[in-house]
Amino acid sequence: MYQTDMYEGLIAETITTTGANGDSINAYLARPLGKGPFPAMVLAHHMPGWDQWYRETTFKFAHHGYITISPNLYFRSGHGTPEDVAAKVRADGGISDDQAVGDLAGAMKYVRELPSSNGKVGVFGTCSGGRHAYLAACRAPGFNAIVDCWGGRVVMAPDQLNANFPVSPLDYTKDLPCPILGLFGNDDGNPTPDMVNQHEAELKKYGKVYQFHRYDSAGHGFFYYQGAAYRQAQAVDGWQKTFAFLEKYLA
Amino acid sequence: MCTMIAEKVKVDGSAKGASGWFNVAQANVSYDHPFNAPFEHALNIDFVSESQGLGARVAVELSEQAARELVKTILAVLDQAEREKVL
Numbered sequence: 001m002y003q004t005d006m007y008e009g010l011i012a013e014t015i016t017t018t019g020a021n022g023d024s025i026n027a028y029l030a031r032p033l034g035k036g037p038f039p040a041m042v043l044a045h046h047m048p049g050w051d052q053w054y055r056e057t058t059f060k061f062a063h064h065g066y067i068t069i070s071p072n073l074y075f076r077s078g079h080g081t082p083e084d085v086a087a088k089v090r091a092d093g094g095i096s097d098d099q100a101v102g103d104l105a106g107a108m109k110y111v112r113e114l115p116s117s118n119g120k121v122g123v124f125g126t127c128s129g130g131r132h133a134y135l136a137a138c139r140a141p142g143f144n145a146i147v148d149c150w151g152g153r154v155v156m157a158p159d160q161l162n163a164n165f166p167v168s169p170l171d172y173t174k175d176l177p178c179p180i181l182g183l184f185g186n187d188d189g190n191p192t193p194d195m196v197n198q199h200e201a202e203l204k205k206y207g208k209v210y211q212f213h214r215y216d217s218a219g220h221g222f223f224y225y226q227g228a229a230y231r232q233a234q235a236v237d238g239w240q241k242t243f244a245f246l247e248k249y250l251a
Numbered sequence: 252m253c254t255m256i257a258e259k260v261k262v263d264g265s266a267k268g269a270s271g272w273f274n275v276a277q278a279n280v281s282y283d284h285p286f287n288a289p290f291e292h293a294l295n296i297d298f299v300s301e302s303q304g305l306g307a308r309v310a311v312e313l314s315e316q317a318a319r320e321l322v323k324t325i326l327a328v329l330d331q332a333e334r335e336k337v338l
Contacts, residue, residue, distance in 0.1 A: 047253040047284050080305035083286050087297050088305055091279035094255050127284070128253045152253050165255075189291055190254065220284075220291045228289035 009033035010062045012055075017071060017110045020102020025075035027107060028055050030062035036116030039250035040067040042107045042143075044100070044125030044132040046221075049086030050074055053224060061124070064243055066250075067114055071107040073100055073132070096164040100132040105140035112142070120144045120250040122178075124242070127152060127221060131169055137180070138172035145249040147181045147242050150220055152190040155198050173202040179209040181245040183238045185218030185231070213241060254292060257281035266298040266309040273307045276300045285312035294318035 002008070012030035019025040028050075032038055041061045045054040050072040061068035073095060074085050089095060108121050122145035125133030130151020137146040153160065156168035180203065184196045191199070196214065203210045215222065215238070221229040223238060258280050266275045275298045285293035293312040300307040313321065332338045 048286055078305050083310075084305040084308055086286070087279070087295075087299075087308060087310065088301075090281050090283055090295070091257050091259060091297060091299075093257050094253065131253075153255075160255075229291070 007034075010059075012059050012062065015069075015110075017069070017106055019071060019075070019106045020099045023076070025072055025103060025106075027069050027071040027110075028058050029067075029069045029111075030058045031067040031114070031116065032062055032065055034116070036067075037118035038065055038067050038116050039118050039246070040069070040108075040111035040114070040121045041246070041250075042104055042111065042121060042123045042133075042136075043068060043070040044104055044123060044129035044136065045070060045073060046125070046127035046129045047086065047090065047094075048127075049082040049089070051082040051086070053226065066122075066246070067111050067117060069107045069111050071103045073103050075103075094128065094164060097132075097135055097166070101136050101139050104132060104136035105142075108136075108140065108142055118250075122146060122246055122250050124149070126150060126223065130154075134169050134176075134180075135172065137178060138169070138175045141177065144178050145181075145246060146176075146178060147183070147245065149183045149223065149238070150185060150188055150191065151182075152188075152220070154191060155195040170199060170202055173199075173208070174206045176203070176206070176208050179245070179249050180211070181242065182210065182212040183241065184212070184214050185220060185222050185234070186214050186216050187219035189220065211241070211245060213238070254281075254283045256283060262298070264298075268307060268309050270306065273300050273303055275309075276302065282315075286310070288312035288314070290314060 010032045015029045017027045054070050058068045058070045077089050123133045123143050124147040126149040130148040137143045154169045200212050215234040218231040218234040222231040223235045260278050262278045264275045279297040281295045296311050298309040
C-alpha cells in the first residue's frame with residue numbers, strides 16, 4: 001500500500017508493436033519507473049474505440065504498479081478521432097476475432113520481454129474488450145489472469161456466427177489456462193444475467209478458477225464515469241476487486 | 252457490445268459536419284452502443300463520405316421510439332410531397 005514517503009514515477013507514451021499477421025500497430029504504454037520487477041497488463045479496449053477512457057485506464061494500471069499496454073485494435077481501420085474510427089468499425093460490423101487475438105498476443109509478448117517485467121501478464125477488457133480479452137486468454141498461450149468486465153457476446157447463438165466471429169467464445173472455455181475475474185451488472189442487456197449464468201456454469205464444468213461478481217442497479221459500462229451508465233459504489237467495489245485479484249495472481 | 256447490427260446504404264445529398272458541408276455518399280445505420288446518447292443501445296445513423304476521410308461524418312443517436320417516429324415522419328412528408336405533386 002502506498003505511503004506518503006514513497007518514491008513514485010511512471011512514464012506513458014505511444015509506441016509501435018507487432019500485432020496479428022506481423023502487422024505494425026500503435027499502442028499506448030504506461031509503465032512504472034524503476035527496475036521492477038513489475039507485473040504487466042494488456043488492455044483490450046471497448047467498442048467505442050481506443051479512446052480517452054482507455055488511455056486513462058492504461059495510466060491507472062501503471063499507477064497501481066503494472067506495466068500496461070493498450071493496443072489500438074482499430075489501427076487498420078484508419079485514423080481520426082477515436083469516435084470517427086470506432087464509427088467506421090461499428091458500420092463494418094466490428095473487427096475479426098482472429099485479428100483481435102493476434103493483436104493482444106503481440107502486446108503480451110511486448111510487455112513480457114521488457115527488462116522490468118516479472119514475467120506475469122494479465123489481460124483486462126470491457127464491453128467488446130471483455131469478449132476479446134476472454135478470447136485472447138483462451139487462445140493465445142501465456143496469459144496469467146483475465147478480468148472480463150461485462151463482455152458481451154461471450155455466449156453466442158449459432159445464427160450470430162460468421163467469418164469474423166466463427167466460434168462462440170464460450171466454446172473455448174475448456175482451454176482457459178488462468179484464473180478469471182468477471183464483473184457484471186444485473187441490468188445489462190448483453191450479457192444478460194442468464195448469459196452470465198451460462199458462462200459461470202461452463203467455467204464450473206471445466207473446473208476453472210473464477211470469481212464472478214454481479215451488481216444490482218448497474219447495467220453495461222458501470223465503470224464509465226463520463227456517461228449515464230456510471231454507478232459510483234459498484235465501480236469503486238469493482239476496481240477494488242480487480243486490483244485484489246491481480247495482486248493475488250500476478251504480483 | 253455489442254450487437255454488431257449494422258447496415259450501409261448508398262445515399263446522395265449533403266451533410267454539414269464539423270468542417271462544413273460535404274457530399275454524403277453513404278449512411279451507416281446501426282443498433283448498437285452510442286457514443287453520447289444516454290442509452291445502452293441506440294439507433295445510430297452516420298452520414299459519411301469515406302473518400303473525404305473518417306472525419307466527414309454527421310452522427311445522430313436516437314432512442315428506438317424516436318427512430319421509429321422519425322421514419323414515420325420522413326415517409327409522411329414524402330407522401331405529402333407526392334400528393335402535392337412536388338415530387
